[in-house]
Amino acid sequence: MSRALTAILDHVRAEPSRTWSIIVTIYGDAIVPRGGSVWLGTLSAFFRALDISDGVVRTAMSRLASDGWLERTKVGRNSYYRLAEKGRETFQQATSHIYSQNAPAWAGHFDMLLAENGARGALEAAGFGSPAPGVWIAPGGVPVPVEADGALRLRAGGDDAANRALAARAWALEATGEAYARFLDAFSPLRAAVLGGQTLSDLDCLVGRVLLIHEYRRIVLRDPILPAEVLPADWPGAAARALCAEVYGALLEGSERWLDENAVDESGAPLPPSDEVWRRFKG
Known part of the structure; x- marks a missing residue:
C-alpha cells in the first residue's frame, strides 16, 4: 500500500469512524450502482486491505441487518447482502449533495x-x-x-458583513470549515501521488476511493451549501470539492476494474458496471 494511503488509514482510525459506517459508504458509492447485492466475501477482501478482520466485518454486517439497513440472502454457505429500503432512501437523498452539489444563486436576502x-x-x-x-x-x-x-x-439581510455574520450564527460554519481543512490536509498527499503518476493497485484504488467518499460524505452532509456571498472569505469547501473530484476521477478506473473482477451476486455472476459513477462530480 502506498505511503499516502497508509497516512489516510491512520487519519481514519483517529476519527470516530466505525466499520459499519464504511460499509454504508461502499454500498452507496460502489455497490448500489451495480445492482445493490454483493457477496460477503467481496466485502471481506476489501476490508482486509484496511486491516479489518473478517470477524469484525461479519459482526458489523449482522448489526446493520438487525437495524434494518441491510437485507441478507443465503445461497448454500455463502451470504449476500443488499441495502434495505431504509438504506437506499438514505443514500439516494444524499447522492446529489455528495456528487453534484450546487449552491443556490444568491437572491440578495x-x-x-x-x-x-x-x-x-x-x-x-x-x-x-x-x-x-x-x-x-x-x-x-x-x-x-x-x-x-x-x-x-x-x-x-443587510450588507455583506451582516449577511456573513447572520449565516455564521445560523449554521455551524466554523466547525464545518475546520473539518474541510482537515480533509484537505489528509487527502492532499494522495492527490499529489495519483496526479503525479504514482501507480496504485486496483484494490488500493478502491480503498482510496471509498475512504475519500467516506470522509467527504461525513462533512458535506452537514454543509448547508450556501452561496459564496454569505460564506467566510477563506471558506475551504470549494477546494475540498475540487480535490475530491480530482482524486475520485483518478481512482475510478482502477477501482471499477477491481469490482469487475471481484464483486459477484447470488448467481455468482460479476456485478454489472454502471455508467452513473462516471458522471459523478461532472455537474
Whole structure:
C-alpha cells in the first residue's frame, strides 16, 4: 500500500469512524450502482486491505441487518447482502449533495421563518439554519417544507458583513470549515501521488476511493451549501470539492476494474458496471 494511503488509514482510525459506517459508504458509492447485492466475501477482501478482520466485518454486517439497513440472502454457505429500503432512501437523498452539489444563486436576502419546534427536522433537512430559537433562515428562494407551511415568513439581510455574520450564527460554519481543512490536509498527499503518476493497485484504488467518499460524505452532509456571498472569505469547501473530484476521477478506473473482477451476486455472476459513477462530480 502506498505511503499516502497508509497516512489516510491512520487519519481514519483517529476519527470516530466505525466499520459499519464504511460499509454504508461502499454500498452507496460502489455497490448500489451495480445492482445493490454483493457477496460477503467481496466485502471481506476489501476490508482486509484496511486491516479489518473478517470477524469484525461479519459482526458489523449482522448489526446493520438487525437495524434494518441491510437485507441478507443465503445461497448454500455463502451470504449476500443488499441495502434495505431504509438504506437506499438514505443514500439516494444524499447522492446529489455528495456528487453534484450546487449552491443556490444568491437572491440578495435570506428568507426568514418563525416556525414551531415540530417543523425543526424538516427545516434542517431542507437546508434551513437557526440563528435563534424558533427562527429559521435560508437563502432567498429555497423551498419551504410543507411542515412549515403555516410559519410567518419575512425577508432578512443587510450588507455583506451582516449577511456573513447572520449565516455564521445560523449554521455551524466554523466547525464545518475546520473539518474541510482537515480533509484537505489528509487527502492532499494522495492527490499529489495519483496526479503525479504514482501507480496504485486496483484494490488500493478502491480503498482510496471509498475512504475519500467516506470522509467527504461525513462533512458535506452537514454543509448547508450556501452561496459564496454569505460564506467566510477563506471558506475551504470549494477546494475540498475540487480535490475530491480530482482524486475520485483518478481512482475510478482502477477501482471499477477491481469490482469487475471481484464483486459477484447470488448467481455468482460479476456485478454489472454502471455508467452513473462516471458522471459523478461532472455537474
